[in-house]
Amino acid sequence: MASMDVKLSHGAGAKEMWEFIQKYIVSKVPRNLWKTVNGYGLDVLDDGAVIKIGDNYIVISIDSYTVNPIFFKGGNIGELAVSGTLNDLVMMGAKPIAFMDTIVVEEGFPTKDLEIIIESMVKILREEGIPLIGGDFKVMPKGSIDRVVITGVGIGLASKPIIDVMINENDAIIVTGPIAEHGAVIMAHQLGMENEIKDLQSDTKPLTRTVLPVIEKFKEYIHAARDPTRGGLAATLYEWVLKSDLTIIIDRNKIPIRDSVRYFLDALGIDPLNMASEGIGVLAVEPSIADDIVEELRKVGETHAAIIGRVIKVNNPLLRGKVIAITEVGGKVIVEPRSVNLPRIC
Amino acid sequence: MASMDVKLSHGAGAKEMWEFIQKYIVSKVPRNLWKTVNGYGLDVLDDGAVIKIGDNYIVISIDSYTVNPIFFKGGNIGELAVSGTLNDLVMMGAKPIAFMDTIVVEEGFPTKDLEIIIESMVKILREEGIPLIGGDFKVMPKGSIDRVVITGVGIGLASKPIIDVMINENDAIIVTGPIAEHGAVIMAHQLGMENEIKDLQSDTKPLTRTVLPVIEKFKEYIHAARDPTRGGLAATLYEWVLKSDLTIIIDRNKIPIRDSVRYFLDALGIDPLNMASEGIGVLAVEPSIADDIVEELRKVGETHAAIIGRVIKVNNPLLRGKVIAITEVGGKVIVEPRSVNLPRIC
Numbered sequence: 001m002a003s004m005d006v007k008l009s010h011g012a013g014a015k016e017m018w019e020f021i022q023k024y025i026v027s028k029v030p031r032n033l034w035k036t037v038n039g040y041g042l043d044v045l046d047d048g049a050v051i052k053i054g055d056n057y058i059v060i061s062i063d064s065y066t067v068n069p070i071f072f073k074g075g076n077i078g079e080l081a082v083s084g085t086l087n088d089l090v091m092m093g094a095k096p097i098a099f100m101d102t103i104v105v106e107e108g109f110p111t112k113d114l115e116i117i118i119e120s121m122v123k124i125l126r127e128e129g130i131p132l133i134g135g136d137f138k139v140m141p142k143g144s145i146d147r148v149v150i151t152g153v154g155i156g157l158a159s160k161p162i163i164d165v166m167i168n169e170n171d172a173i174i175v176t177g178p179i180a181e182h183g184a185v186i187m188a189h190q191l192g193m194e195n196e197i198k199d200l201q202s203d204t205k206p207l208t209r210t211v212l213p214v215i216e217k218f219k220e221y222i223h224a225a226r227d228p229t230r231g232g233l234a235a236t237l238y239e240w241v242l243k244s245d246l247t248i249i250i251d252r253n254k255i256p257i258r259d260s261v262r263y264f265l266d267a268l269g270i271d272p273l274n275m276a277s278e279g280i281g282v283l284a285v286e287p288s289i290a291d292d293i294v295e296e297l298r299k300v301g302e303t304h305a306a307i308i309g310r311v312i313k314v315n316n317p318l319l320r321g322k323v324i325a326i327t328e329v330g331g332k333v334i335v336e337p338r339s340v341n342l343p344r345i346c
Numbered sequence: 347m348a349s350m351d352v353k354l355s356h357g358a359g360a361k362e363m364w365e366f367i368q369k370y371i372v373s374k375v376p377r378n379l380w381k382t383v384n385g386y387g388l389d390v391l392d393d394g395a396v397i398k399i400g401d402n403y404i405v406i407s408i409d410s411y412t413v414n415p416i417f418f419k420g421g422n423i424g425e426l427a428v429s430g431t432l433n434d435l436v437m438m439g440a441k442p443i444a445f446m447d448t449i450v451v452e453e454g455f456p457t458k459d460l461e462i463i464i465e466s467m468v469k470i471l472r473e474e475g476i477p478l479i480g481g482d483f484k485v486m487p488k489g490s491i492d493r494v495v496i497t498g499v500g501i502g503l504a505s506k507p508i509i510d511v512m513i514n515e516n517d518a519i520i521v522t523g524p525i526a527e528h529g530a531v532i533m534a535h536q537l538g539m540e541n542e543i544k545d546l547q548s549d550t551k552p553l554t555r556t557v558l559p560v561i562e563k564f565k566e567y568i569h570a571a572r573d574p575t576r577g578g579l580a581a582t583l584y585e586w587v588l589k590s591d592l593t594i595i596i597d598r599n600k601i602p603i604r605d606s607v608r609y610f611l612d613a614l615g616i617d618p619l620n621m622a623s624e625g626i627g628v629l630a631v632e633p634s635i636a637d638d639i640v641e642e643l644r645k646v647g648e649t650h651a652a653i654i655g656r657v658i659k660v661n662n663p664l665l666r667g668k669v670i671a672i673t674e675v676g677g678k679v680i681v682e683p684r685s686v687n688l689p690r691i692c
Contacts, residue, residue, distance in 0.1 A: 006455040011485030021483055024460055025449075028468050034477035037444050041479030049480035051444060051501065054400040062499055063482045064448040068490070098383050098397060102410040102497050103371075107689075109352040114370055122374050131380035133387030134395035136409045136497075137367055139357030141689045144414070146490035151448050151482075151497040153408055155397065343453075343487045 012339035013230025013276070018239070040163055045239075047088035047226060048154070050161045059156040061088035066149050068344035070117070073185050073194060074201030075278075077150055078117035082124045084229065084278055084346060085152030086206045091225040091281055092163075093215050094156030096208060099125055102136040102151040109147060117148070128208045162215070164224040167244050171223055171311040172290035174283040176211050176302045177203065178256040179233050183275030184264050186345050193264075200260045203279035210300045211281050218293050221286040228282050229346050231337055234273040236282050237323045238337040247319055250309030250335075251326040273325070274338045276345050284311060358685035359576025359622070364585070367391075386509055391585075393434035393572060394500070396507045405502040407434035412495050414690035416463070419531050419540060420547030421624075423496055424463035428470045430575065430624055430692060431498030432552045437571040437627055438509075439561050440502030442554060445471055448482040448497045455493060463494070474554045508561070510570040513590050517569055517657040518636035520629040522557050522648045523549065524602040525579050529621030530610050532691050539610075546606045549625035556646045557627050564639050570630040573623070575692050577683055580619040582628050583669045584683040593665055596655030596681075597672040619671070620684045622691050630657060 010020040026042050034041040039050035039057070048061035063084055070077040081101060089096045101121070105114065125132055133155075181203040188197045207227070215222060228236040233255070237248045257272055265272050280302075285293055290307050297305035314320055323335040356366040372388050380387040385396035385403070394407035409430055416423040427447065435442045447467070451460065471478055479501075527549040534543045553573070561568060574582040579601070583594045603618055611618050631639055636653050643651035660666055669681040 004457045006451050006453060006457060006460065006485055008453050008485050008487060011451075011483060017483070024457060025464055025481070025483065028461075028464055029478050030468070030472055033472060033475065034479055036475065037477050037479055039479070041444070041477055045480075049444070049446060051479070053402050053404065053503070056399050058399065058404065058501075060406075060446065060480070060499070060501065062446045062448055062480060062497075064450050064484050064495075064497060066450060066484050066486050066491075098387070098395070100395060100406065100408045100499075102408055104410050104412060104495060105352050105357075107352060107354050111350045111352060111370060114352065115374075118371055118374055122376070126376055126379060129379065129382065131383050131387055132375050133380055133383055133385070133397070134391075134406070134408060135371070137357060137363070137371070138410050138412050139352055139354050139689065140412050140492070141354060144492035144690070145412075145495070146486070149410075149450060149491070149495065151408070151410060153406070153446075153499055155404075155406065157399070343485065344490070 008343045009339040013235050014337040014339040016339055044163055044165055046164050047091045057158045057161050059089055059092045059094035059158050059161055061085055061154040064149060064151045065346055066344045067346050069189050070147055072189050072202055075204035076117055076120055077148060078121040079124060080204050080278060080346060081150040081152040082121050083204050083206045085154040086208055087227040089154045089156035090207045090212045091227050092158060092161045093219055094158035094161060096130050096154050096156045098133045098155040099130050100134045100153040103148065104138045104140060104145060105148045106145050107139055107142045124206055128206055160219060162222055162225050164226060164240060165243050166223040167240050167246060167284040167311055168223055169246060169311055169313045170287050171284040172287045172307050173248060173250060173309040174285060174290060174294060174305060174307055175256060175280055176297050176305045177280035178258050178304050179277050180257060180261050180272035180275035182278040183232060183345060184261045187342055197264055203277055205279035207281055210302050214293060214296045214300060218289060221289040222283055224284040226282050229276045229278060232274045232276055233282060234323065234335050235337040241321050241323060245321050246311050247314045247322055247324060248309055248311050249324045252328050254306055254308045256304040256306050270340060273335055274340050354689045355685040359581050360683040360685040362685055390509055390511055392510050393437045403504045403507050405435055405438045405440035405504050405507055407431055407500040410495060410497045411692055412690045413692055415535050416493055418535050418548055421550035422463055422466055423494060424467040425470060426550050426624060426692060427496040427498040428467050429550050429552045431500040432554055433573045435500045435502035436553045436558045437573050438504060438507045439565055440504035440507060442476050442500050442502045444479045444501040445476050446480045446499040449494065450484045450486060450491060451494045452491050453485055453488045470552055474552055506565060508568055508571050510572060510586060511589050512569040513586050513592060513630040513657055514569055515592060515657055515659045516633050517630040518633045518653050519594060519596060519655040520631060520636060520640060520651060520653055521602060521626055522643050522651045523626040524604050524650050525623050526603060526607050526618035526621035528624040529578060529691060530607045533688055543606065543610055549623055551625035553627055556648050560639060560642045560646060564635060567632040567635040568629055572628050574628050575622045575624060578620045578622055579628060580669065580681050581683040587667050587669060591667050593658050593660045593668055593670060594655055595658055595670045598674055600652055600654045602650040602652050616686060619681055620686050
């Protein structure tokens with residue numbers, strides 16, 4: 001067979017990406033090696049890796065940010081890099097203790113833009129009380145990189161990290177806020193429609209002071225946690241059922257979503273379930289405690305937090321390992337994790 | 347004053363880069379914040395950051411690799427990313443325990459090239475017994491990134507990390523191998539002269555099994571350690587004297603360098619002191635033990651290891667905080683850390 005080229009869908013967060021990463025990266029890494037670290041690594045493919053050192057679990061998350069445009073409604077690439085990296089730690093149940101980054105910038109990039117980006121990164125870190133402890137800075141010649149790419153590394157501590165292989169039958173599925181806002185805003189920019197979404201903003205924000213305390217308080221009842229970025233809510237739920245062979249059923253009527261986001265995406269024929277968020281989390285929790293968790297989330301300011309579905313066990317092999325949605329009119333359909341044609345979303 | 351644009355020299359590893367990073371990044375980070383971490387961060391600007399957790403020092407290094415070409419004589423961008431990242435840990439006196447990466451690739455990049463790169467990364471990690479515990483994979487549309495950029499993160503443990511603020515008067519300066527090989531090879535490729543350097547290869551390699559055991563054995567006598575990458579030996583020594591206000595005097599006749607590298611760079615009028623290496627270390631050590639360290643380095647296979655100079659205290663303010671070289675004919679000149687016009691060297 002002829003050699004294949006990398007496609008945009010291989011980086012889009014959905015099924016094609018997971019298959020590509022499995023084939024070209026994960027399958028090449030010897031299992032016995034990554035088990036020499038006392039913790040969790042590529043075997044769980046979670047938001048971050050975990051290393052046990054003494055009595056401490058160190059959690060480390062890493063992501064490269066290539067978002068286009070670099071300044072968007074509600075944020076910029078620097079805020080996104082810090083928030084996204086910290087949120088991965090939060091979703092592992094870890095308290096961020098330090099941040100590192102690399103900035104790769106194009107020759108000719110205006111230093112005033114660099115200053116705005118760095119100052120907004122530092123602003124978030126200062127507000128969250130997290131030190132920037134190191135990094136790297138590279139310049140590529142004009143034409144060899146489009147503006148700037150930032151890589152964020154978050155270092156956190158957890159008494160007991162949340163590893164997503166653990167979802168259980170009957171778990172309630174909670175989202176902490178309205179979905180699809182970041183994806184909708186980036187799509188509007190890329191289509192030149194940013195003036196038509198006046199009241200719409202990316203939800204980019206760190207969850208360190210809202211969702212993290214709730215996760216810490218209810219940790220023993222939370223079986224999985226994820227921030228639904230690339231691939232959106234559909235991709236997150238799909239990863240969970242694939243790992244567990246259970247089924248998740250969600251109710252579209254219960255999923256928080258702003259009207260402006262819904263109308264904008266409807267007009268384009270795009271399902272909000274496939275669109276990225278950068279300031280919310282999805283949790284799979286003990287059903288008995290789900291209402292308490294939602295109440296606590298609303299108390300800390302996540303006023304749209306809601307139970308949107310649950311984990312079930314089905315016998316029908318066609319529905320096992322799937323995500324099912326109850327539609328607005330009460331029918332049931334299988335949700336597919338689709339790659340929306342939206343490069344450089346994060 | 348009009349806003350400035352980022353220049354290639356701002357990423358080239360020498361004086362312009364340090365001034366740029368100081369002005370646009372380090373100065374913006376509040377000092378009180380990074381001191382909340384028990385360890386060392388941007389205050390030391392060393393090869394990596396250090397976090398003390400319990401009785402353990404966790405050392406974390408991060409670098410983005412933008413090398414052009416991505417396949418070069420003696421290595422490729424993947425081998426470079428792993429070796430360079432691990433060597434930063436070695437130079438902090440830390441034993442690598444895990445590796446993470448992000449790969450940002452251009453749409454249309456051949457998967458066979460991606461496989462070669464990933465397999466050579468995994469090969470080194472397997473040989474060194476270091477697990478790849480996590481990462482990120484992004485695809486950018488054609489034209490928005492030239493081929494591939496890889497970010498490496500190394501996680502290591504040290505009983506007592508080597509922080510480079512510690513060089514002392516009379517310290518001996520040791521290099522563990524011949525200098526300037528990586529820089530010379532990349533320059534040859536970029537000038538289309540790679541066929542004229544038949545016997546020349548990049549020195550890209552991990553120092554985990556050669557230099558690290560020696561550093562561990564003699565740790566209490568080693569005051570500073572650095573791998574002289576961007577900016578070469580001159581930039582490394584210059585950073586040390588700037589931090590200490592001492593002076594370093596080196597003897598050009600004692601610096602190991604292959605004839606092929608010397609001839610190639612001489613023909614171009616380039617000083618090998620300004621050219622990057624990717625498989626050697628520079629150490630500042632107690633003078634009484636310097637010969638023993640060199641002997642041990644030669645025993646483990648670093649047969650060109652040599653004492654090349656020493657740290658002195660001078661009264662002349664023009665020579666304080668400078669690097670002085672004894673020339674081939676016995677004269678003395680001040681070495682300047684020059685940015686060679688060589689983008690994407692690592």
